[in-house]
Amino acid sequence: MTAQAQGSPGYGVPECRGxxxxxxxxxxxxxxxxxxxxxxxxxxxxxxxxxxxxxxxVSAAVGDTILVHAKEAIAVVPA
Numbered sequence: 001m002t003a004q005a006q007g008s009p010g011y012g013v014p015e016c017r018g019x020x021x022x023x024x025x026x027x028x029x030x031x032x033x034x035x036x037x038x039x040x041x042x043x044x045x046x047x048x049x050x051x052x053x054x055x056x057x058v059s060a061a062v063g064d065t066i067l068v069h070a071k072e073a074i075a076v077v078p079a
Contacts, residue, residue, distance in 0.1 A: 028067040028074055033060050044068070 031044040031053070040056035044066070053066075055073045060066050065077040 028069040030065050030077060031068050033062050033064045033066060036060070036062060042073070 029046070031046050031051070033042050033055070034045050034050065035043040036055070037043060037052065040054055041052055042055045042060060043050055044053055051071075053068050053071045053073055055066065058066060058073045058076050060073060060076055066073040067075040067077060
């Protein structure tokens with residue numbers, strides 16, 4: 001089911017139901033950059049292992065804590 005976006009006649013948007021919103025049910029997680037890779041990627045420590053994520057949208061450096069959502073860094077956490 002969709003609801004009309006205010007001010008946008010005919011534009012359908014997901015409608016939130018229950019405790020989970022369709023568009024924001026995922027959360028960002030804090031990880032630590034351990035190595036910068038080529039093409040805007042980095043190797044990060046998740047606390048449970050390492051993972052490769054995109055850092056193309058942020059200015060991250062080795063040692064920084066970043067917020068990652070869907071394998072994309074969305075913010076650098078201030079020290």
